[in-house]
Amino acid sequence: MTLSVSNLSKSYLENNQEVEVFRNIDISLEKGSFVSLIGPSGSGKSTFLNLISGIECPDTGKVYLNGKDITGTSGNVGYMFQKDLLLPWRTLEQNVRLGCDLRGFDKKTTADETSKWLERFGLLEFGDYYPHQLSGGMRQRGALLRTILFGQSTLLLDEPFGALDALTRREMQYWLLSIWNEMQNTVLFVTHDIEEAILLSDQIIVLSKRPAEIVEIMDVPFPRPRKPELILSHEILELKKKLFHLLNT
């Protein structure tokens, strides 16, 4: 067990009224597992990731990583946001090593590691480009690479492909799977796309509307590597139906 969250609650003050975002959330992620978090929009999925990453503090509850209490402390997990958030004044190469620079890694090792991974991501020749010169897919890949190079084995991915067109999106999904296969990271993946969740995950956690609670934790039993045809199969359809009903009740 790597990442676990116990009894997490959070509320905000909105127009002088206390709004409960979620209450008493308990989850735990197996080491090396790929877990998706789905829920209706506004169910506080991003807030949830903010709490785990330490950007925000929960009202009650604790976040543990490998048994260590990391509640409210940042820098323990890699966090990829919905937007690529590449810094416009850094070249792609400088952007993907941002985390290494912040953590004060050795320059030489960082440079080697960066170019190795840029090549792996098919971005080596674009290393000197500024973000505005790159396509949406490339920028998103850059953001993912930055998250990986940050060097933590637990990754939080917040709808990373939400802004991409359907085709690029599918491509990126398979491509993320192949990376994950190789790296064996623990991934918590937020999405509102049922199909995406099924295709990628070992486990799907379904959240309810505000105040969000866990409705169901579902195992996705299909063997890996998963083929594209899988989404047309009968079992997947059943799973989709079930998730659809859970999300709409």
Next chain:
Amino acid sequence: MLKKGVTIKKIFHYTPAVVFLVILLSVWQFTVNKYGIPPWLLPSPMKVGQALWETKSLIWSHAQITLLEISTGFVLAIILGILVSTLMTLFPFAKRIFYPFLIFSQTVPLIAVAPLLILWLGYGLLPKIIIVILVCFFPIAVSLLEGLEVSDRDLLNLLRSMGATKWQIFYQVRWPHALPSLFAGLKIAATYSVMAAVIGEWLGASQGLGVYLTRSSNNFLTDRVFAGIITISALSFLYYAVIMLLTKLLLPWYSQLSQKTD
């Protein structure tokens, strides 16, 4: 190939302005000749050119002093502006103390303060440098201050999620984010700075372009006044061009970005 194309395009771009200037100067020259306007009232462009050429070493010796005042004042204003804006950003309490004064300082008429400075500090270089600082400080400080306020919460959150310290966030995000805004402020300050120095010299000095101007106009050497004006404009433009060049060199990502949106 591309480069050549761009240069030719640029030449074509400025052609109408150049043609207009030539027409304007011709009309001016013609009018002065035709109606016999006395040179102390309005010298012809030819006469102005002549004055510029004949007094070029005199102008140059005055211009050196003015340049010294501007450059010193400008550099000091940049240092001061960066210092104050940085402090205000890192310590919000400092902003609460200084910001009202920063705004209020702009309501004080320079023309009224300058004689005081000369009264207190004499006719030397110091009061002019201070006037240049006063004029340049505000656009620099305010534009930098605005730039340092990063409006994109997510960008700051990204750095926070990576465990970045306040100082790391400052020099990795806030500072580079502020540079385009700072350079915009510098452009304004650069053009103001020449004017500020000349005003300082008007009010009391023994050397400088302002002195050259007042002396020429007191002696009804109007062609020299025009020559002085041309020199001052050229200096302003020079500073402006230097800032533009620095922007291009230091912020390659930004000049590309703004070209793209053109």
